[in-house]
Amino acid sequence: MAMRKAKNVLTGFLYHVHQPFTTNPAMTTPFWMGKIYLVPFGEIEEGVLEHLVKTLPGVLGYETAKLLSRPYPGRSYDPFRRQYRGEAFLEALPQGGPDRYVGLVEADLYVPPLNFIFGLADRATGRAVVALPRLRQEFYGLRPDRERFLERVVKEVLHELGHTWQLGHCPNPLCVMHFSNSLADTDRKEPRYCPRCLAQMPFSLAAKKTA
Ligand SMILES: [Zn+2]
Numbered sequence: 001m002a003m004r005k006a007k008n009v010l011t012g013f014l015y016h017v018h019q020p021f022t023t024n025p026a027m028t029t030p031f032w033m034g035k036i037y038l039v040p041f042g043e044i045e046e047g048v049l050e051h052l053v054k055t056l057p058g059v060l061g062y063e064t065a066k067l068l069s070r071p072y073p074g075r076s077y078d079p080f081r082r083q084y085r086g087e088a089f090l091e092a093l094p095q096g097g098p099d100r101y102v103g104l105v106e107a108d109l110y111v112p113p114l115n116f117i118f119g120l121a122d123r124a125t126g127r128a129v130v131a132l133p134r135l136r137q138e139f140y141g142l143r144p145d146r147e148r149f150l151e152r153v154v155k156e157v158l159h160e161l162g163h164t165w166q167l168g169h170c171p172n173p174l175c176v177m178h179f180s181n182s183l184a185d186t187d188r189k190e191p192r193y194c195p196r197c198l199a200q201m202p203f204s205l206a207a208k209k210t211a
């Protein structure tokens with residue numbers, strides 16, 4: 001009896017390994033891959049989380065879910081710079097196991113010595129934060145372009161997630177892991193990882209199937 005039970009467990013595990021990954025957002029990711037959790041800080045623009053939940057699984061092969069909003073962390077505001085400290089938001093995110101937590105915030109973030117950051121990742125804990133304001137055309141006095149804004153959000157989230165999976169910056173200017181010095185760089189990039197970066201990712205087979 002005990003033998004049969006053990007065999008069933010093993011068969012179940014192998015089934016997961018060989019199960020083809022689909023682009024269906026409602027899919028179940030095997031537990032050892034973890035999930036991606038989106039965490040808004042305060043209020044963020046409506047529809048951003050939903051867009052990510054719809055888009056990310058198709059690129060990554062990871063189940064993606066949104067969590068409830070949480071307040072801005074205490075002492076995250078720097079009154080001298082009139083900006084928020086990126087690391088404070090990173091530290092306020094949950095962490096654990098293979099799961100990835102991506103914070104999203106409508107605040108202008110910085111990390112010394114940089115003037116500002118689009119996003120920030122902690123490779124050790126699998127956490128990342130993306131700041132939304134500078135991804136909008138209107139931040140630079142240009143006409144709003146929601147589609148372009150949402151595309152930039154997806155690229156920044158994919159980029160920071162890549163860092164949490166230990167990827168570095170990629171020399172390929174079309175790869176989402178290419179370093180963005182400006183939004184022109186972000187706009188040039190495609191919302192996906194190049195084959196070289198995909199090969200370095202954990203469970204890269206899963207990602208390749210859906211890339
Ligand atoms: Zn980077």
Ligand SMILES: [Zn+2]
Pocket residue numbers: 170171172175176177178193194195196197198
């Ligand atoms: Zn690459």
